Amino acid sequence: MMINDKNSQKIVDIIQNYARKHSLWILAYGTGCGAIEIPPTMTSRYDAERLGVRGAATPRQADVLLITGYLTTKTLKRVIRVYEQMQDPKYVIGFGSCTINGGMYWDSYNTIKALDRYLPVDVFINGCMPRPEAVLAGFAKLQELIQAGKADGARKYKENLEWYRANQKKVIPNWRMPEYNW
Numbered sequence: 001m002m003i004n005d006k007n008s009q010k011i012v013d014i015i016q017n018y019a020r021k022h023s024l025w026i027l028a029y030g031t032g033c034g035a036i037e038i039p040p041t042m043t044s045r046y047d048a049e050r051l052g053v054r055g056a057a058t059p060r061q062a063d064v065l066l067i068t069g070y071l072t073t074k075t076l077k078r079v080i081r082v083y084e085q086m087q088d089p090k091y092v093i094g095f096g097s098c099t100i101n102g103g104m105y106w107d108s109y110n111t112i113k114a115l116d117r118y119l120p121v122d123v124f125i126n127g128c129m130p131r132p133e134a135v136l137a138g139f140a141k142l143q144e145l146i147q148a149g150k151a152d153g154a155r156k157y158k159e160n161l162e163w164y165r166a167n168q169k170k171v172i173p174n175w176r177m178p179e180y181n182w
Contacts, residue, residue: 013149020063020089021143022052027062027086029079032069034096034129041132053139059085064142065119070098070105071112073171080168083119084178090154091146093138094124103128117167120153 028038041048042055056062059082071079083092094115097103105111115121122145125138145151157164165177 017147017149021146024051024053024064024091024139024142025056025062026053026064026066026093027056027059027082028066028068029082030068031071031075031079032096032098034068034098037095037129037132037135038066038068041135046132046136048136048139051136051139051143059083060087062086063089064091064093066093066095067099067115068095070103071115072110073112074110076112076118076168077172077175080119088154089146089151091122091142091151092119092153093142094121095135095138096130097126097128100124100126112171118164118171120157120164122151122153 028035030038040046042053053064059065063086065079065083065086067079083090092115094100098105098111099115099121102108102111102113106113112118116124123138123142125134127134130138142151168177169175
């Protein structure tokens with residue numbers, strides 16, 4: 001009996017995705033008031049660790065970049081650099097209305113209005129500020145996407161790098177961005 005390579009690869013992907021969904025190492029990039037909801041989410045009352053969600057110390061150790069709050073043009077540069085330092089597979093969660101539409105800073109000249117124009121966002125958690133229950137629901141949604149093999153923002157970023165770079169250069173015109181040879 002011959003085993004089809006496509007079927008065996010599919011089985012391997014299913015097993016990998018199942019393991020990945022239960023081991024999410026997050027790097028929380030707290031840029032605003034949203035960061036105040038992360039400690040309660042991780043402590044005993046809500047206990048995100050029971051879902052396999054843990055904190056990471058550096059971008060190289062992280063799977064998930066959790067952006068919690070508004071981004072200015074200066075912080076966008078740092079967030080992009082952090083994202084690009086992360087190893088594949090990597091995921092992004094946009095936390096709060098500020099990452100979706102600028103939030104209460106929507107009319108500010110230096111606030112990023114839509115994070116997904118600059119980085120691929122796998123899950124948005126809406127609210128101002130989302131409560132820990134919403135944060136846990138966002139992680140559960142990301143885990144569903146990972147299990148289904150649909151959390152592929154890193155692949156989309158590589159495939160559409162020129163589009164993302166063009167958007168990034170519109171708000172950070174003088175930044176000499178690194179060249180990649182993925």
